Amino acid sequence: MKKLLRAAAVAAAAALALTACGGGGAATDPSNVSPTGEIKPREISWLLSRPADGAVINIMKKLADDYAKDHPGFALNLITTPDRPSYIQKLETLAAANKLPELFDTDATPFAQELAKQGKMVEADKLLKSLDVYDDYRPGALDYQRFDDGSLYMIPFQFELEFIWYNKALFEKAGVSVPKSLDDVPAMCTALRNAGITPIAIDGQDQWPLERYVAYQPFREAGPDFVQKLRKGEASFADDAGQKTVTWMADLGKAQCFQEGFSAQGYSDAQNQFTSGQAAMYNIGTWELPSLATDKLNSEVRNDIDFFTLPTTEGSVTSANEFVSPSGIGMAVNSKTYDPLVSDFLKFALEKYPAEYAATGALSPTTNVQTAIPGNATPLYKKALETANTLGGKQAMPWDTQLDPTTNGRLQQELVLLVQGNITPEQFTKTMDDAIKQNAPKFFK
Amino acid sequence: MITQTAPSTPRASAPSSPVQQRRRRKPSLYRTFSRVLIMLIVIVQVYPLAWLFLTSLRTEHDFATGDPFALPSSLTWENYARAFETGDLGRNILNSFIVTMGANILIVLFGMMAAYAIQVLGFRLSRFVRALFLIGIIVPVQIALVPLFIDYSAVNLLDTYQSMIIPLAGFALPMSIYLFSSFFEYIPRETYEAASLDGAGPYRIFGLITLPLSLNTVVTVVLVNSIFIWNDFIFANTFVLSEDLKTIPLGLQNYIGAMGKVDWTATFAAVCVTITPLLLVFLVLNKAMIQGLESGANKG
Numbered sequence: 001m002k003k004l005l006r007a008a009a010v011a012a013a014a015a016l017a018l019t020a021c022g023g024g025g026a027a028t029d030p031s032n033v034s035p036t037g038e039i040k041p042r043e044i045s046w047l048l049s050r051p052a053d054g055a056v057i058n059i060m061k062k063l064a065d066d067y068a069k070d071h072p073g074f075a076l077n078l079i080t081t082p083d084r085p086s087y088i089q090k091l092e093t094l095a096a097a098n099k100l101p102e103l104f105d106t107d108a109t110p111f112a113q114e115l116a117k118q119g120k121m122v123e124a125d126k127l128l129k130s131l132d133v134y135d136d137y138r139p140g141a142l143d144y145q146r147f148d149d150g151s152l153y154m155i156p157f158q159f160e161l162e163f164i165w166y167n168k169a170l171f172e173k174a175g176v177s178v179p180k181s182l183d184d185v186p187a188m189c190t191a192l193r194n195a196g197i198t199p200i201a202i203d204g205q206d207q208w209p210l211e212r213y214v215a216y217q218p219f220r221e222a223g224p225d226f227v228q229k230l231r232k233g234e235a236s237f238a239d240d241a242g243q244k245t246v247t248w249m250a251d252l253g254k255a256q257c258f259q260e261g262f263s264a265q266g267y268s269d270a271q272n273q274f275t276s277g278q279a280a281m282y283n284i285g286t287w288e289l290p291s292l293a294t295d296k297l298n299s300e301v302r303n304d305i306d307f308f309t310l311p312t313t314e315g316s317v318t319s320a321n322e323f324v325s326p327s328g329i330g331m332a333v334n335s336k337t338y339d340p341l342v343s344d345f346l347k348f349a350l351e352k353y354p355a356e357y358a359a360t361g362a363l364s365p366t367t368n369v370q371t372a373i374p375g376n377a378t379p380l381y382k383k384a385l386e387t388a389n390t391l392g393g394k395q396a397m398p399w400d401t402q403l404d405p406t407t408n409g410r411l412q413q414e415l416v417l418l419v420q421g422n423i424t425p426e427q428f429t430k431t432m433d434d435a436i437k438q439n440a441p442k443f444f445k
Numbered sequence: 446m447i448t449q450t451a452p453s454t455p456r457a458s459a460p461s462s463p464v465q466q467r468r469r470r471k472p473s474l475y476r477t478f479s480r481v482l483i484m485l486i487v488i489v490q491v492y493p494l495a496w497l498f499l500t501s502l503r504t505e506h507d508f509a510t511g512d513p514f515a516l517p518s519s520l521t522w523e524n525y526a527r528a529f530e531t532g533d534l535g536r537n538i539l540n541s542f543i544v545t546m547g548a549n550i551l552i553v554l555f556g557m558m559a560a561y562a563i564q565v566l567g568f569r570l571s572r573f574v575r576a577l578f579l580i581g582i583i584v585p586v587q588i589a590l591v592p593l594f595i596d597y598s599a600v601n602l603l604d605t606y607q608s609m610i611i612p613l614a615g616f617a618l619p620m621s622i623y624l625f626s627s628f629f630e631y632i633p634r635e636t637y638e639a640a641s642l643d644g645a646g647p648y649r650i651f652g653l654i655t656l657p658l659s660l661n662t663v664v665t666v667v668l669v670n671s672i673f674i675w676n677d678f679i680f681a682n683t684f685v686l687s688e689d690l691k692t693i694p695l696g697l698q699n700y701i702g703a704m705g706k707v708d709w710t711a712t713f714a715a716v717c718v719t720i721t722p723l724l725l726v727f728l729v730l731n732k733a734m735i736q737g738l739e740s741g742a743n744k745g
Contacts, residue, residue: 045686052699053531079686082701086682093683097594099603267706272509 030119030335033127039340041073045101047094048080049087049329056157059356063349074345077101095120102337105329106154107401108147110443112332116153122333125152131347133366136354140391141327141365148228154330156365157353160285161387162212162324163307165292170197170280170304178308182216182248185311189255192280199255201279203270204262207412208400212283212324213252214415217245219323219396220316231403233440237429246418246425253419263416277301285326286363286384293381294374302378309387310396322392327365363388403436404443410435497720501525501713508710524714528700531711533688534718537696542722544609544681544692545674549667551614552621556666557659559618560625561651565637575626581619586612590683597684608684609692613677617670624669628662629655664730675723693719 050056057078064076079101081087087105094100095115106112115121124145128134138159145154171177174195176188189199203209218226222241229235230242237246252258259265259273271291274282275298290296292305310323333342358369361377363385373381400408411432418428500508501524503517528534559578563571593612597603602611632655640650678694685691697719700712 047686051702054702077687079688081682081695081698083698086678086698089679090682093590093594096591097598099594099598268509268709 030116030121031123031126032338033122033130033343035338035340035343037340039071039344041068041071041341043075043077044103044337044342044345045077045079046103046105046331047091047101048078048103048105048331049082049084050080050105051082052080055357055360055362059353059360060349063352063356064345066352067345067348071341074341076345100334100336102334102342104332104334106332107329108145108154109401110404112153113147115332116147116151120335121153122335122338123151123153124155124333127333127346128155128350131350133350136366136368138327138365138367138388138391139393140325140395143395144325144327144397145330154332155350156327156330157357158287158326158328159363159365159388160287160326160328161309161363161384161391162283162285162326163309163384163387165274165282165284165305165307167274167277167280167301168304168306169301170195170277173197174280179311182220182311182313185257186248186251186255189252189257193256198259198273198279199257200259200281200283201270201273202258202262202283203265203267204258204416205264205266205269207416208398209270209283210262210415210419211400211408211412212398214245214249214411215324215396215399216310217248217313218242219310220313220318221245223317224394224397227397227399227402230436231407231440232444233436236433236436238433243425243429246429249415249418250421250425250428253421258419263420275301277304285324289377289381289384290361290374293378293384295376295378297378305378305380307380307384318394318396319392321390322394322396324396324398325388325391326398404439406439406443407432407435494720497713498717501710501717503710505708505710524710525718527708527711528714528718531708532696532699532715533691534696534715536689537691537693538719538722540606540690541675541692541719543606544613544677545671547606547610548613548617548674549670551610552617552670553663553666555614556618556621557625557656557663558651560622560629561655563622564626564629565632565651565655566647575622578619578622581616582623584616586616586679589616590679594683603684604686604690606690609677609680612680613674617673621666621670624666625659625662628659632658668727668730671723671726 046060048057057080060076061078064074067076068074081090088111091100091104091106092111094104095111100120106115112121125134125142128137137156141156141159142152145156146152166178170192174188174192174197176191179185179188192199215227218230218241221244222235222239226235226241230237236242259270259279262270270279270282271284271288273279275292277298277300284292295302297305309320312318312320333346354364354366354369358364358371361372361374361381363371371385373385399411403411414423414428414431417423418425423431496514499517500513502520502522504519504521504523507518562568563575589612593608594603597608602608636654637650640654645653676694677692681692681695685695697712697715700708700715702708
């Protein structure tokens with residue numbers, strides 16, 4: 001027993017000694033964007049949540065290799081977790097352990113805002129200005145990354161526009177035309193259904209596509225502020241704009257706008273329904289241009305496909321050139337590890353990145369480069385890219401980046417039930433307003 | 446997918462009436478029925494695997510536009526090529542092997558020794574110690590993540606094989622100790638007494654008697670734990686940062702593209718490649734298990 005006690009005491013002392021060495025680093029000033037001193041090359045890490053073989057990762061790998069040629073000893077370690085929920089779990093663990101790497105991806109979530117408040121991220125607007133690239137960025141791309149107080153802590157690497165793609169031949173067959181107002185959509189669905197056509201193909205499995213629809217009416221009716229108020233409980237689904245979207249979603253369900261069993265169908269299922277000519281409409285962003293606006297598209301429907309942007313409504317406060325234009329998950333810079341090397345590498349990479357990215361046929365988050373249209377593109381490709389030049393100042397934010405996680409999960413479930421007709425608009429309104437009341441105060445302190 | 450077998454107990458065979466080996470012919474109806482039943486069970490077990498394999502041979506377009514359960518209209522190996530291109534499958538499999546083997550060695554070694562001490566040697570408070578271990582069964586894995594992460598970074602264990610092996614072994618110990626100690630109950634005391642009379646110490650008894658007798662339990666413990674360890678995602682996702690150490694469940698994530706678009710056929714091909722070694726191991730171990738079932742301790 002004595003021996004055991006002695007061993008325990010030794011172990012405890014050792015543990016204490018170890019934790020003493022593992023303290024946090026010195027606090028740094030998040031607004032100090034131009035650190036002075038010598039550039040000492042070392043390995044830096046970027047924790048990201050992007051496709052492993054995607055353009056962003058491939059380009060950044062290449063740029064890091066180029067930078068390492070002049071700075072021996074430099075390496076950029078890219079740690080990707082494409083699956084978003086797993087990524088968030090990882091990020092939160094690292095943040096809790098105070099072990100965030102030099103660069104890390106995050107959306108403008110309340111969690112990220114908390115990190116910013118604690119001074120853990122470098123102020124991105126100051127950083128971009130100091131690197132003299134701030135003015136190159138599209139205002140919309142930066143706005144998407146901002147917290148609702150207007151502060152900017154993340155740097156965008158993409159820029160996407162979301163359209164409603166449609167099949168002209170099927171529209172003609174059902175005798176419908178491009179909707180002038182969002183309120184026309186349920187009646188269009190009925191006409192398409194009567195002609196034996198699935199009106200809208202949707203990826204119900206991933207939940208975010210259906211959640212886009214609930215954001216449309218309030219964005220037209222009350223502008224982008226509605227969701228910022230709603231998530232804090234300052235506005236509710238019982239308000240006019242809220243009721244309008246609840247009724248509209250229920251009407252979409254009643255008119256059978258979405259394909260049968262949509263809630264169990266995945267991303268590829270929905271896209272295939274549209275590209276094989278079974279569904280008349282499909283709401284998706286420019287990241288799918290390579291499949292929808294090139295000769296990769298099924299030749300049977302290639303000449304019938306076109307797109308329109310989000311319709312307005314009577315008396316809407318936002319205009320036709322304002323819709324969902326996300327700039328993807330952003331990159332935050334860790335203020336604790338920010339030094340002359342990180343600063344210099346970012347300067348090098350952010351100057352070179354837009355041209356490389358535009359060369360892949362994607363829309364750059366900056367306006368100083370011309371996107372290369374691939375050789376196999378259809379005329380739609382150019383048309384889609386040009387839409388970016390005429391964007392208005394407001395943008396519809398996807399609600400899944402705005403609400404607190406609990407309410408968001410609840411909304412995703414309830415929306416499916418509402419559209420399927422399992423619950424009434426009144427039940428939906430009550431459930432959701434209660435959920436916000438319960439969860440918002442804890443989250444938005 | 447894989448049937449688990451409960452730890453066996455070597456039963457003393459009942460004294461059978463010798464000589465008289467009656468060969469009664471069972472009614473063929475009964476035999477047909479049991480055969481049909483076994484066939485049904487086999488189909489239920491094998492169908493998902495067959496579906497997985499067939500899907501991995503279908504073209505992307507065919508899988509997406511057609512019925513997912515239909516037979517492939519044309520066969521292609523292209524998915525396998527894409528799977529190997531996108532991910533680093535070989536390395537993922539190797540990593541999963543290292544982690545599974547490492548954790549299993551720790552589990553068997555420590556689990557057996559702890560159970561032997563608690564069950565066979567016995568000491569004051571041994572029941573209490575056993576209860577302490579059993580409480581470990583109800584501890585959820587998630588609560589250990591952040592403390593472990595902080596400790597690992599303090600001792601530079603992050604992003605190593607050990608960072609996955611240690612917690613996996615630790616969380617598997619309670620169940621394994623329970624399995625071992627319930628098996629050790631069945632080893633007759635007389636065996637130990639006889640050995641001590643012959644002058645064997647506790648270590649020798651452990652090495653020469655307990656260990657050989659409990660081989661089948663070792664196989665059971667390894668089987669049960671391997672499934673969990675092979676498929677572990679949460680520890681690997683939290684403690685592994687570099688591509689080089691990614692295990693299979695992490696590697697499979699590389700087939701997720703933008704906005705949740707999954708390359709299903711390549712994923713299926715990758716899954717086919719990654720479950721093959723596991724299946725082989727199980728087939729081999731199953732044999733060992735049956736052999737283990739047939740060997741008893743004391744005859745008569």
